[in-house]
Amino acid sequence: MAAIKPFKSIGIGVAFSPNMKANLYEAARLSLFFNSKLYLIHVGDHDEKKLNELRDILSFFEPGGIDYEVVFKAGDPVNVILSSANSKKIDLLILGAVQREGFFKYYVGSIARKITRQAKCSVLLLIKPSVQRVPSEHIVVNGLKDPKTEQAITAAFYVAKKLQANKITIVEEINKEQVGVTIEDDRSLRRSRIMKERVRLREDSRIKEIISHIPSEYTKDMSIKLQPIFGKRGYSIGHYAQVSRADLLVMNGPTKMTFWDRLFPHDIEYILTELPTDVLILQ
CATH class of the missing domain: 3.40.50.620 (HUPs)
Structure with a gap:
């Protein structure tokens, strides 16, 4: 590449x-x-x-x-x-x-x-x-399944290299509906855990494939963490960036913003309402 x-x-x-x-x-x-x-x-x-x-x-x-x-x-x-x-x-x-x-x-x-x-x-x-200058150490980037995600992850590695940050966390925000199990007893709880592990392994495999396409000069000597989160998109990654004390959060830009997007916040709108750290929104 x-x-x-x-x-x-x-x-x-x-x-x-x-x-x-x-x-x-x-x-x-x-x-x-x-x-x-x-x-x-x-x-x-x-x-x-x-x-x-x-x-x-x-x-x-x-x-x-x-x-x-x-x-x-x-x-x-x-x-x-x-x-x-x-x-x-x-x-x-x-x-x-x-x-x-x-x-x-x-x-x-x-x-x-x-x-x-x-x-x-x-x-x-x-x-x-x-x-x-306050040195950057930790960059968080979204890893959700989206056509723009490979670009976002690649850009995050580029920025990390240029800013001499040494750690990148790729957050896989996973909708709870993907698990598809309602917890009612111990048996359903076990099924939920098994389904979550299957989803996590599938998401990890997808992200690792994206990373394999990035030039080695940007991934070499970089501490890379894959972090699955089952929760609300936008809010979950913002909260994670805040509690992990990330120096920069990298996000996909919104494809389309409508009146309803602003009335019912999601993704970028959650981030814009309460910035957890410096935020890079990629178009």
Whole structure:
């Protein structure tokens, strides 16, 4: 298989807020790790003072050979960022998530949520950007049976290698209906356990086949864990990423979002409601 390079260009919305420097440092580091061009998108007219401020911040990364471009465009923030991502052919859009005051949970702000739902490119949601790099150690990725899953797992290994993370957990979210046994007594309990083990072995075999297609340069020296979870899709993997203290959760992007998807949350909507860690949503 040819070398993998899913993120040739990275974009980040730039607001001149207290978190701006931390967000820019995170984006710049990823740009260098992935050898990608970085686009800084500011909602507003061209401003020389702001441009110089951005240049001053990114001067720290110039010795590393960072390649970046600043985009000024007035208009609605969601439309500006989405249209800029399309026109610049951005592969990965970085968005800062919002921490709700007084709670130990993270939530996506309204603008970031709208962009995440509508973006045609992959989206990285950051909950705790830092000027000083915090090394990544553990990445969790979904392993559900879906046409996009092989791409998600492959991208997770690529990201892990570039960020020098040493552990990947592939979570196989399994619907309880797949077991097909109602527990009423000891006999049905045993049958349920047997069925769960059969499903687990089948899912493990499917995931191992996917891993075998990934170039060895990305899987070598990586601690790989297969983790079956019988529960609600989206919620289960989010909870696992949180309790296992994962540094990044990688998920398939939604195929289609409708009014009913938002009324009755599932998969990505569970993740967007309560971010367990930084989340990479792949398109």
